[in-house]
Amino acid sequence: MLDDTITKDLSADKQYSIGVIGDIPALLAFWEMFRDQANDAVLREIGIVAAALPGQNALPGIYEQAHGIPLHKTWQGMLEDHPEINMVIEATGRQTLQSELRTNLPAHVTLVERDCANFFIRLLTSDKIWVACKLDLMHTQTMLKTIIDQLDEEILFLDLEGTILGCNKTVADRLGSPKRAIVGGTVERVFGPDEAKALEKTIKTGQSSESTATSVDHEGRAHYHRIYTYPISSEEGQVTHIVAMRRDITRRTHLEQRLQQSEKLASIGELSTYIAHEIRNPLFSISGFANSLMRSEGLDEKTTEKIQIILEESKRLDKILKSIMNFTRPTDADAREMNLNDAVHNTMNVMGIGFDEKNIRLILDLHPNVAKVKANEDQIRQSLINLVKNSVEAMPEGGELRIETGMNDGFVRLTVSDTGIGIPPDKRDKLFSPFYSTKGKGSGLGLAMIRKIMDELGGEVELVSHEGVGTTVTLNLPPVAAVRPVAQEDAS
Template sequence: MANSKNPPTDATGAAETNLLIEAFRSFNEASTVLERSYQELQAHTRELDLELADANERLRRSLLEQEATSLHLRSILNSLQVGIMVVDLEGVLEAINPCAVKLVDFEGSVGVNYAEANLPQAVADFIYDCLEGTMPRIAKREVTLPQPDGQRDLELQFKLVRPEGGGILSVLILMTDKTLLNRLQSQSKRTARLAAMGEMAAELAHEIRNPLGSIKLFSGLLEGDLEEQPEQAKLAGQISHGVNVLENIVGNILAFSRNVTPKKEALELAALVEQSLPLFEMERARKNIEVTLRKPERRLMIEADPHLLKQMLLNLCNNAIKAMAPGGRLDIQVNTHDEFAELVITDTGHGIPADQLPKIFDPFYTTFHGGTGLGLSVVNQIVEKHAGAIDIKSAVDRGTSVYVSLPRSL
């Protein structure tokens, strides 16, 4: 049976072949373009990878530099002997360095409002005024903070932290411990005044001593001539007694005005205080005064004349005992500070009125009946000769505290 379909002609086959060849050529051209594009893409990707790696390296180095700078700045901040506290405009405590922590006995943490940070009231009040006013009139303030071992005088300042574009970022509180500086300034003024008074007193003492010698001689002769007249001899004896009292006062004046040179040696302050306790034991026992001594945990060494310091302690403790009623309490503390050693003597006596405090170191000024008024003048002289400072805080009917600051041994 014959096939009903006609077989393909040669022309048709050739056309189909040409179409197939053209399709392969187009495919090859497209493949070549795609391969070239792929290679270009790969090259561009490699360039981007290199640029990204370079950018990442620069970023890594920048982060390391920033971290190093931050650590360096933090180290500087932590080593500063000035307290620094940063508070934002909402009152949140952002940062506080170790010096500020020590100055205000800070036990809280950053990230809380300053009013909840358990800061001393005087410091909190200053921060409040800074945030509310930020006026130059409150840019600086001096406050006194009570401490377990005495008191601390702080100078508070504030600065506004401003970005380059303007505005205010936060408030910077600066704290400086002025305790020793204030005592030294008071000591310097007092020493200058007492030096002038001492020179005048010494001249007067020399002028008085000569006629006193003559009076004493003639009163002695008069007593001898009046041996058979007891009443008159008694009167002459009172003259001699008065002359002896005056001679004693003149001797104290000359001792006060004499230029004493300490013979310093290395000694432990707390041990010296313990050795000095028996010196006023009789007075202490007579009035049944309780004495407590608080010492630092570590040895506190100073360079000082032990004999002069014992005399200083004796004068100060005797004054404290005289000021107290029987059954009082005398507290002696030896404290360690960064720059100085501190001796604090506190009594529960009748206290000293505020108007008398500026005069108590003056020669012949005394608050005790029968006193010569030279005890504290001698104490001041001893402290001054040791390049130290002395300060007294007192309140009527509440007692008196004496603060003696002495340089520490290196």
């Protein structure tokens, strides 16, 4: 026989101690089937102690060498040598042997006939298949969960009432809550009312839908999202659940807006040449003749008033033309090193006059060691004037106007903050577009010009606003690097 540890492993600490009775072919077939189809959990409860081969004397060594199970010529001898046996399996199916065992087995030994043993082995097989399917399902579930949790998009699994049944890790990370705290909530609380509208459309039509939503974070920055809702249907084709996915498209939207603005600027540049030659010359003629008429004698009051209107409208049109011409010119002309703090002081010494009457409190917080920038000082001052005018107009009842300078992420920072009415999210997309104005007057080129100046200088414009709280606009200007001019380096 082989090492006794094999037998000990099969029989030690088992709930059942089994003796198998049969001929060699039946015993071998039974054993192989039992070993192949029983799982580890069952084998821990069942232990085969010995086998009996009534009337079989041929080739017992083969079985012993294969399995290390003690063999006996009679079942009586097997029970005498192994009194711990409490179950006997009859593997031949012979009626005479089964009748003999029913009559003579001790009362504490249970008889399991071959058909019954086969039935239980099939149960073991089913159990093993179930366990394998369960493990495969768990593996698939874990893999799917891992993939969904790694996506940057926020994903919700919803019922038809909009109640959250599950979510991915991206949602939990954004909310700072565990998934179990999110489950049971509503889509409006996690995403917003716009997503709820998309959900209603999918429930109503049974088709997937897309929509775009805008939100404002706690810092007052606008975020753009694309929402996708997908129906999950039963085998009968009835929608039972909804999958909602939200993708952050803020950066893409920002780039698209910049591209659209660049296209507008290109069109304006082409148009400005036509305006300069085809409109401005007739405008000068109109203005000149109007001035000549004003000097004429014998004009009545109504005629003088009409001519005055012509002159005023001519001046207003000329001012708009100048704004357009200035807008299309390169902004880096006459750029030189300048001190931003000095420009702020010089500008606000003039702009600040009359703030007390408007109940506006001016605060200047200028960092003493701010780096110099290379820009056209007149354009920087004009940018500051435009921002200050916007802030003053946003505070009709008065408030606080704060102007700060400093350094931030390698840029020289100029920030203008107010405590005004703020800007609605639906208007922020157009603020930096040429000819767009929320005031009903002016050319609408102020903020567009500021962005153009910043782009050509290699800087950035940032806008943060809360309705009813105020607005902050930050100009980030590249500082002058501590590098000697090329001519000096060559001379040295």
